[in-house]
Amino acid sequence: MTQWDAEAAVVGLGAWGATALWKLAARGVDILGFERFTPGHSLGSSHGGSRMFRLTGLEHPQLVPLARRSGELWSELEDAAQERLFFPTGGLLIGPENGHIAGGTLRAAHEHGIEVRTYTARALRFQYPRHTGVPGHHIGVWEPSAGILRPERAVRTAVTLAQRAGARVYADTRITSVEPVTGGVLLHTAQRTVRVRQVIVTAGSWLATLVPGLPLESVRMPITWFRPLEPDGTFNLESFPVFMRELDDSRVLWGSGTEGGHDIKLGLEDRGVTAKPIDPDDSDRSVTPDDWSDLAGTLPAKIPGLETLPARVAVSTQTRTPDGQFVIGRPGGDPRVIVAGGDNGHGFPYATGIGEALADIAQGRPARVPLDFLSPDRFH
Numbered sequence: 001m002t003q004w005d006a007e008a009a010v011v012g013l014g015a016w017g018a019t020a021l022w023k024l025a026a027r028g029v030d031i032l033g034f035e036r037f038t039p040g041h042s043l044g045s046s047h048g049g050s051r052m053f054r055l056t057g058l059e060h061p062q063l064v065p066l067a068r069r070s071g072e073l074w075s076e077l078e079d080a081a082q083e084r085l086f087f088p089t090g091g092l093l094i095g096p097e098n099g100h101i102a103g104g105t106l107r108a109a110h111e112h113g114i115e116v117r118t119y120t121a122r123a124l125r126f127q128y129p130r131h132t133g134v135p136g137h138h139i140g141v142w143e144p145s146a147g148i149l150r151p152e153r154a155v156r157t158a159v160t161l162a163q164r165a166g167a168r169v170y171a172d173t174r175i176t177s178v179e180p181v182t183g184g185v186l187l188h189t190a191q192r193t194v195r196v197r198q199v200i201v202t203a204g205s206w207l208a209t210l211v212p213g214l215p216l217e218s219v220r221m222p223i224t225w226f227r228p229l230e231p232d233g234t235f236n237l238e239s240f241p242v243f244m245r246e247l248d249d250s251r252v253l254w255g256s257g258t259e260g261g262h263d264i265k266l267g268l269e270d271r272g273v274t275a276k277p278i279d280p281d282d283s284d285r286s287v288t289p290d291d292w293s294d295l296a297g298t299l300p301a302k303i304p305g306l307e308t309l310p311a312r313v314a315v316s317t318q319t320r321t322p323d324g325q326f327v328i329g330r331p332g333g334d335p336r337v338i339v340a341g342g343d344n345g346h347g348f349p350y351a352t353g354i355g356e357a358l359a360d361i362a363q364g365r366p367a368r369v370p371l372d373f374l375s376p377d378r379f380h
């Protein structure tokens with residue numbers, strides 16, 4: 001008879017895996033967690049000091065219930081750990097009224113009764129003077145429930161709580177392959193093989209290397225920090241809150257100020273047009289001017305008052321799916337394997353809700369929020 005090493009295992013302890021581990025351990029499940037690096041590291045997707053939280057999940061109308069549940073669970077995680085992870089600063093979504101960012105936010109807010117306030121371009125430029133060059137036909141949508149999450153701290157906190165609840169965590173341990181067998185799964189490392197009844201694979205950009213057949217593409221995603229020319233406080237969080245701003249050419253500028261008003265985090269996305277596919281196993285994350293020159297060239301006309309060269313650049317990864325939505329569930333209904341990935345660059349605020357959903361799937365509990373639209377089988 002097979003001896004099982006544990007009831008379940010989580011492979012990949014980024015934001016999604018760490019919260020799944022926390023939820024399952026807290027429910028008393030005998031569980032293992034594997035992370036190829038150290039939890040809170042900077043080679044995956046869950047790093048860079050801050051992530052925007054919004055209730056208005058503009059990427060899909062059905063994301064809003066998941067965002068709401070995630071908000072409750074971020075508080076639960078904070079309370080359990082006595083650690084502050086979420087800073088409710090409010091957030092600004094700017095762009096054409098019928099566009100993806102401002103328009104999408106308004107739609108989600110109206111459909112789900114989320115409080116927002118709108119600014120005309122003129123009022124926006126007055127209230128938030130660092131946002132210059134906002135054309136007259138664009139608007140600003142202020143979402144008071146938005147804010148900033150601390151990604152590295154969140155990952156470490158969830159892993160620590162999981163360990164306190166009994167999870168056995170193996171850092172610096174790469175699972176080289178996942179092999180479904182009768183009644184369970186073999187997880188191979190370079191040194192040994194571990195046997196569990198079921199596995200949750202939350203390996204971010206590496207997910208497709210462990211669970212083949214999912215249409216995932218990993219891309220390189222730089223994060224850039226710029227310093228203000230003058231220490232005049234106009235880049236403090238209050239005057240320059242966390243934002244996403246759609247430009248007329250439909251590229252999206254995003255970022256936020258800081259409490260001290262220095263090292264302002266900014267990024268520029270073009271819906272993947274120029275994002276470079278990467279092999280996530282190539283751990284070379286060295287920076288080239290291609291990583292920041294477009295953004296640096298865009299800033300003087302849109303957000304003036306910053307030094308022309310970035311103070312810091314970090315390279316991160318995102319994982320794309322053909323329809324831009326996450327992949328969460330049991331591929332082919334397999335009772336031994338659950339996957340969660342395809343973050344498409346908007347997965348952080350949902351991490352706690354996704355962790356809980358993964359725990360519910362593993363335990364055969366009914367879903368608390370709609371998840372069918374995220375099924376891994378929807379592409380067949």
Ligand SMILES: Cc1cc2nc3c(=O)[nH]c(=O)nc-3n(C[C@H](O)[C@H](O)[C@H](O)COP(=O)(O)OP(=O)(O)OC[C@H]3O[C@@H](n4cnc5c(N)ncnc54)[C@H](O)[C@@H]3O)c2cc1C
Binds near residue numbers: 036317
């Ligand atoms: C630049 C940037 C900005 C972003 N901004 C936002 C934002 O403002 N708001 C937002 O909602 N989202 C944002 N996102 C997206 C968000 O950060 C991600 O959706 C989220 O962090 C995904 O977490 P994850 O756990 O799926 O992946 P990861 O954090 O990458 O975790 C996967 C983990 O699996 C581990 N792993 C992989 N293979 C193995 C293996 N074989 N064995 C063991 N362990 C393994 C990896 O080491 C890694 O730790 C942003 C992403 C980037 C890159």
